[in-house]
Amino acid sequence: MSSASEMMGKVRDTCPLVHHITNYVTVNDCANMCICAGGSPVMSDAAEDVPDMVRIASAVVLNIGTLNPRTVESMILAGRTANEVGIPVVLDPVGVGATPYRTETAERILREVKVSVIKGNHGEISVLAGLGGEVRGVDSRSSGDDMSEAVARLAERTGTVVAATGPVDYVSDGRTVAVLSNGSAMMSTVSGTGCMVSSVVGAYVGACGVSVDSVAAAISVVNIASEVAVSGRDVSGPASFRTMLLDSVHSLRPEDVDRLIRRE
Amino acid sequence: MSSASEMMGKVRDTCPLVHHITNYVTVNDCANMCICAGGSPVMSDAAEDVPDMVRIASAVVLNIGTLNPRTVESMILAGRTANEVGIPVVLDPVGVGATPYRTETAERILREVKVSVIKGNHGEISVLAGLGGEVRGVDSRSSGDDMSEAVARLAERTGTVVAATGPVDYVSDGRTVAVLSNGSAMMSTVSGTGCMVSSVVGAYVGACGVSVDSVAAAISVVNIASEVAVSGRDVSGPASFRTMLLDSVHSLRPEDVDRLIRRE
Amino acid sequence: MSSASEMMGKVRDTCPLVHHITNYVTVNDCANMCICAGGSPVMSDAAEDVPDMVRIASAVVLNIGTLNPRTVESMILAGRTANEVGIPVVLDPVGVGATPYRTETAERILREVKVSVIKGNHGEISVLAGLGGEVRGVDSRSSGDDMSEAVARLAERTGTVVAATGPVDYVSDGRTVAVLSNGSAMMSTVSGTGCMVSSVVGAYVGACGVSVDSVAAAISVVNIASEVAVSGRDVSGPASFRTMLLDSVHSLRPEDVDRLIRRE
Numbered sequence: 187m188s189s190a191s192e193m194m195g196k197v198r199d200t201c202p203l204v205h206h207i208t209n210y211v212t213v214n215d216c217a218n219m220c221i222c223a224g225g226s227p228v229m230s231d232a233a234e235d236v237p238d239m240v241r242i243a244s245a246v247v248l249n250i251g252t253l254n255p256r257t258v259e260s261m262i263l264a265g266r267t268a269n270e271v272g273i274p275v276v277l278d279p280v281g282v283g284a285t286p287y288r289t290e291t292a293e294r295i296l297r298e299v300k301v302s303v304i305k306g307n308h309g310e311i312s313v314l315a316g317l318g319g320e321v322r323g324v325d326s327r328s329s330g331d332d333m334s335e336a337v338a339r340l341a342e343r344t345g346t347v348v349a350a351t352g353p354v355d356y357v358s359d360g361r362t363v364a365v366l367s368n369g370s371a372m373m374s375t376v377s378g379t380g381c382m383v384s385s386v387v388g389a390y391v392g393a394c395g396v397s398v399d400s401v402a403a404a405i406s407v408v409n410i411a412s413e414v415a416v417s418g419r420d421v422s423g424p425a426s427f428r429t430m431l432l433d434s435v436h437s438l439r440p441e442d443v444d445r446l447i448r449r450e
Numbered sequence: 451m452s453s454a455s456e457m458m459g460k461v462r463d464t465c466p467l468v469h470h471i472t473n474y475v476t477v478n479d480c481a482n483m484c485i486c487a488g489g490s491p492v493m494s495d496a497a498e499d500v501p502d503m504v505r506i507a508s509a510v511v512l513n514i515g516t517l518n519p520r521t522v523e524s525m526i527l528a529g530r531t532a533n534e535v536g537i538p539v540v541l542d543p544v545g546v547g548a549t550p551y552r553t554e555t556a557e558r559i560l561r562e563v564k565v566s567v568i569k570g571n572h573g574e575i576s577v578l579a580g581l582g583g584e585v586r587g588v589d590s591r592s593s594g595d596d597m598s599e600a601v602a603r604l605a606e607r608t609g610t611v612v613a614a615t616g617p618v619d620y621v622s623d624g625r626t627v628a629v630l631s632n633g634s635a636m637m638s639t640v641s642g643t644g645c646m647v648s649s650v651v652g653a654y655v656g657a658c659g660v661s662v663d664s665v666a667a668a669i670s671v672v673n674i675a676s677e678v679a680v681s682g683r684d685v686s687g688p689a690s691f692r693t694m695l696l697d698s699v700h701s702l703r704p705e706d707v708d709r710l711i712r713r714e
Numbered sequence: 715m716s717s718a719s720e721m722m723g724k725v726r727d728t729c730p731l732v733h734h735i736t737n738y739v740t741v742n743d744c745a746n747m748c749i750c751a752g753g754s755p756v757m758s759d760a761a762e763d764v765p766d767m768v769r770i771a772s773a774v775v776l777n778i779g780t781l782n783p784r785t786v787e788s789m790i791l792a793g794r795t796a797n798e799v800g801i802p803v804v805l806d807p808v809g810v811g812a813t814p815y816r817t818e819t820a821e822r823i824l825r826e827v828k829v830s831v832i833k834g835n836h837g838e839i840s841v842l843a844g845l846g847g848e849v850r851g852v853d854s855r856s857s858g859d860d861m862s863e864a865v866a867r868l869a870e871r872t873g874t875v876v877a878a879t880g881p882v883d884y885v886s887d888g889r890t891v892a893v894l895s896n897g898s899a900m901m902s903t904v905s906g907t908g909c910m911v912s913s914v915v916g917a918y919v920g921a922c923g924v925s926v927d928s929v930a931a932a933i934s935v936v937n938i939a940s941e942v943a944v945s946g947r948d949v950s951g952p953a954s955f956r957t958m959l960l961d962s963v964h965s966l967r968p969e970d971v972d973r974l975i976r977r978e
Contacts, residue, residue, distance in 0.1 A: 203851045210474045210738045211481050211493050217739050217905035222952055227905065228809070228851035229739050232782035238813035242850065254496035254520075256782075281492070285502035322506065323467045323492030375700070377481035377491065420950070422684070423697025424486055433951025436903070474738045475745050475757050518760035518784075545756070549766035586770065587731045587756030639964070641745035641755065686948070687961025688750055 190403035190447055191440035193394045198224035202244035202392030204385060207231045207261050209251025209280065212378025215428070216249075219382040222436035223407065225389030231260045240267040245392030247384055248299075250291055251280035251324065258291055265299030274302035274391040278384040282306065283313030283321035296344060302396045303347045304340065305384045308333055311350035315340040326352060334363045347401050351383055355409070357402045364402045365450040369409035370416045375424040376431075383408050386435075402449060410446045411435040454667035454711055455704035457658045462488035466508035466656030468649060471495045471525050473515025473544065476642025479692070480513075483646035486700035487671065489653030495524045504531040509656030511648055512563075514555055515544040515588065522555055529563030538566035538655040542648040546570065547577030547585035560608060566660045567611045568604065569648045572597055575614035579604040590616060598627045611665050615647055619673070621666045628666045629714040633673035634680045639688040640695075647672050650699075666713060674710045675699040718931035718975055719968035721922045726752035730772035730920030732913060735759045735789050737779025737808065740906025743956070744777075747910040750964040751935065753917030759788045768795040773920030775912055776827075778819055779808040779852065786819055793827030802830035802919040806912040810834065811841030811849035824872060830924045831875045832868065833912045836861055839878035843868040854880060862891045875929050879911060883937070885930045892930045893978040897937035898944045903952040904959075911936050914963075930977060938974045939963040 188196070204220055206213070206229045213229060220227035230239045233256075240246055246268040248261045268275045277299075279292040292314065295301065304314065309326030312319020315336040319326070333356045341348040342360030349357045355366040373379045383405055390404035408431075415421060415430035452460070468484055470477070470493045477493060484491035494503045497520075504510055510532040512525045532539045541563075543556040556578065559565065568578065573590030576583020579600040583590070597620045605612040606624030613621045619630040637643045647669055654668035675698035676691075685691045716724070732748055734741070734757045741757060748755035758767045761784075768774055774796040776789045796803045805827075807820035820842065823829065832842065837854030840847020843864040847854070861884045869876040870888030877885045883894040901907045911933055918932035936959075943949060943958035 205851075209493070211477050213739050214478060214742060214905065218952060218956075221903060221905055226851055226853055228812075229737070229780055230809075230813075231780065232815065234783065235781065235813050235815040238815065239809075239851070242812065252493055252495065253499065255498065281494075281503075284492075284506065285494075285499050287496065287499040287502065323469075323490055323503070325490055375485060377478065377485055418950075420954075422682075422694070423700040424482060425693040425696035425700075426684075428482075429693060429953040429957060430950070432953035436951040436953075473757070475741050478742060516757055516759065517763065519762065545758075545767075548756075548770065549758075549763050551760065551763040551766065587733075587754055587767070589754055639749060641742065641749055686946075686958070687964040688746060689957040689960035689964075690948075692746075693957060 190406050191443040193390060193400055193403040194407055194443060195440060197389050197393040200393045201226050202389050203228060203242060204245050204247060204388040204392055205240050205243035206247045207257060207264055208247060208249035211251060212381040215378050216381050216385040218432055219435065220385040220389055222432050223386045223389050231257050233260050233263055236260050236264045237267045240264050241271055243273060245274045245388040247276045247388040248295060249278040249280055249381055249384060250288060251381065253291055261295060262298050265295060269300045274396045275299055276303040276305060276384055276388045276391065277301045278381060279306050279310050279314060281321060281324040282310045283319060284323060301346050303387055303391060303401055305349040305387055307380055308350050308352040311340060311348060312336050338363055347396055347398055349401050349405060351380060351405060355405050357398050359398050362398060364398050366402055366406055367448045368406055368413060370412040372416055372427045373412050376428045406447050406449065407438060407443060408435060410443055411438050413446060414442065454670050455707040457654060457664055457667040458671055458704060458707060461653050461657040464657045465490050466653050467492060467506060468509050468511060468652040468656055469504050469507040470511045471521060471528055472511060472513035475515060476645040479642050480645050480649040482696055483699060484649040484653055486696050487650045487653050495521050497524050497527055500524050500528045501531045504528050505535055507537060509538045509652040511540045511652040512559060513542040513544055513645055513648060514552060515645065517555055525559060526562050529559060533564045538660045539563055540567045540569060540648055540652045540655065541565045542645060543570050543574050543578060545585060545588040546574045547583060548587060565610050567651055567655060567665055569613040569651055571644055572614050572616040575604060575612060576600050602627055611660055611662055613665050613669060615644060615669060619669050621662050623662050626662060628662050630666055630670055631712040632670055632677060634676040636680055636691040637676050640692045670711050670713065671702060671707060672699060674707055675702050677710060678706065718934045719971040721918060721928055721931040722935055722971060723968060725917050725921040728921045729754050730917050731756060731770060732773050732775060732916040732920055733768050733771035734775045735785060735792055736775060736777035739779060740909040743906050744909050744913040746960055747963065748913040748917055750960050751914045751917050759785050761788050761791055764788050764792045765795045768792050769799055771801060773802045773916040775804045775916040776823060777806040777808055777909055777912060778816060779909065781819055789823060790826050793823060797828045802924045803827055804831045804833060804912055804916045804919065805829045806909060807834050807838050807842060809849060809852040810838045811847060812851060829874050831915055831919060831929055833877040833915055835908055836878050836880040839868060839876060840864050866891055875924055875926055877929050877933060879908060879933060883933050885926050887926050890926060892926050894930055894934055895976040896934055896941060898940040900944055900955045901940050904956045934975050934977065935966060935971060936963060938971055939966050941974060942970060
């Protein structure tokens with residue numbers, strides 16, 4: 187088992203190409219966050235282009251934030267191609283539970299693609315785990331009582347690593363559950379911090395393989411960077427926080443990670 | 451009648467869900483501005499998803515900045531669903547008058563959907579009011595002589611609240627006209643400040659109902675925040691201004707609004 | 715021949731309308747960069763809208779970053795309309811060489827549209843010039859040995875001005891080659907700096923006509939601004955660099971350009 191800081195070094199050294207089919211709301215932040223974390227992002231959603239791009243990638247991120255029938259087909263195609271060539275697939279089921287179309291699409295992707303990692307907020311993961319949870323638009327409003335149970339149950343049922351992010355983050359492969367408690371409250375004031383974390387997860391599993399540790403490392407790095415960001419003098423609100431978050435992920439040192447990480 | 455600062459409090463307290471079908475150029479700024487103003491943004495444009503999302507929303511914003519036949523149909527569907535469930539619809543007719551397709555689409559939406567608020571720049575509102583006006587690309591180049599007349603006439607004809615934003619902002623329901631004169635000249639140096647205002651209008655009418663006062667309050671809050679933003683030491687150009695504008699909307703205090711508001 | 719600083723003044727004075735069909739990843743930065751450089755950006759990709767918008771524009775930028783069959787048809791339509799009305803067409807062949815669909819699309823656009831300027835990174839231009847080069851995702855990984863030969867050969871074969879941007883930039887019309895060596899290394903840490911440069915090229919050729927000088931001036935202005943940006947105290951990483959880059963393009967003075975420009 188490598189430490190989070192060692193994995194951070196591996197991502198930066200190997201610069202994994204992360205193919206995204208994602209929403210048009212937060213896509214730019216995902217691209218820049220992926221770069222800041224050490225990855226190389228590419229976004230492409232045409233069926234004519236996707237399989238060839240996936241074949242040169244190290245990981246695929248599927249994010250259903252602004253899904254439509256054309257891009258859902260491309261997500262299935264990207265996922266199946268990733269399965270063929272043996273690279274990990276990260277699913278961010280944005281808004282699942284808020285509408286039937288989102289729920290059906292997430293379930294369809296899980297049925298037709300061998301997903302490696304499911305990363306959602308507490309509400310989304312509770313919904314997928316069948317434990318209730320409430321999703322309003324694309325925000326988590328409430329969760330089932332026990333997120334540890336939710337991530338473990340969903341991971342076991344789907345054979346994936348599952349991460350539920352929020353004030354506290356839970357990551358499980360169905361056997362163990364990592365509980366992560368880094369992160370600034372400012373994270374929830376910026377649109378798409380969850381999407382950005384999914385892109386970083388893509389980079390980490392692309393470079394370090396799929397495990398509770400690699401997924402937890404990705405989440406910890408962004409959350410620790412958010413703490414470093416707000417500790418500076420330059421944050422006056424959500425927009426300056428976003429700027430400093432990206433910069434902090436880029437400049438984060440291994441010793442910062444080792445010193446600040448809070449994982450049980 | 452509530453004051454603008456009281457309405458600001460109500461938006462922040464109730465966090466209205468604002469469903470957007472909007473352009474892909476400025477969508478991220480709209481999402482973040484909506485959050486900074488106290489709302490909860492969601493963007494979704496697939497016909498398969500739109501009605502269910504609209505049913506849980508407090509307001510709908512339709513912005514034709516990068517319209518195409520698929521999303522225009524979704525806008526009609528979103529608008530009709532909003533009409534069914536009785537939530538307000540804000541139309542931002544971006545670029546109307548610049549091309550026939552934009553003009554026809556804006557007119558079609560006004561015909562097939564009961565729109566609550568039309569919010570455009572001076573040129574766009576002049577065009578829709580039938581008073582001339584010139585729109586070049588998506589920018590207002592000139593307006594008819596009397597924007598007071600334009601907003602009042604268009605409001606009366608369409609049964610909506612109409613807002614024309616620019617160096618001076620005019621808001622009318624066909625009976626009265628509010629004239630707003632806050633705002634920094636930097637607003638015109640950033641792409642999409644008009645779109646961002648429309649998102650804030652969505653949050654305000656979603657939380658406070660549709661009136662000249664609620665629409666004027668939304669515009670005033672953004673414009674006052676723009677004055678606060680440029681008064682700081684951190685603005686060196688359009689991009690840093692945008693950062694500080696978002697932060698200022700987020701941190702604006704009721705007493706700032708009361709002290710700085712300029713409305714006749 | 716006008717100097718780069720004189721051309722900068724002409725763009726700012728005439729505010730050319732630049733029509734874009736571009737990717738949804740970096741489109742907001744392209745819009746804001748175009749404004750900062752003195753242009754007026756418009757983005758529209760529906761076949762129903764494109765010809766009318768192109769007819770009022772000064773230049774067209776086609777960027778295949780997130781291409782799909784619908785938008786490719788719109789690019790062809792935009793390019794042909796631009797040819798009819800006699801305005802320049804800038805092609806940014808993002809990711810050409812990485813996948814067959816991108817390569818075929820770039821070649822199709824070059825076959826069916828009279829392109830004025832091809833602007834890519836070293837890898838993309840090497841691929842199009844038939845000199846090897848390697849493109850990984852949308853990043854240049856390596857180039858043929860001699861970029862001077864690549865730009866000159868591709869320019870001669872296609873009858874365009876060709877620019878290959880990277881640590882050193884090469885611009886050629888097939889007869890002469892300008893070699894530009896401004897620019898901060900931070901440029902490569904932000905997603906879409908290449909796309910932003912293409913938007914500025916659109917503004918410059920729209921205002922000043924198509925020549926090695928106007929294309930080189932656009933590239934030099936952005937690169938000199940990047941040097942000014944990093945010389946300030948406000949850059950702590952990629953995201954704050956992007957903010958300062960945009961601000962610096964907006965505030966750049968003619969004397970800065972004259973003093974700092976490095977062109978052979």
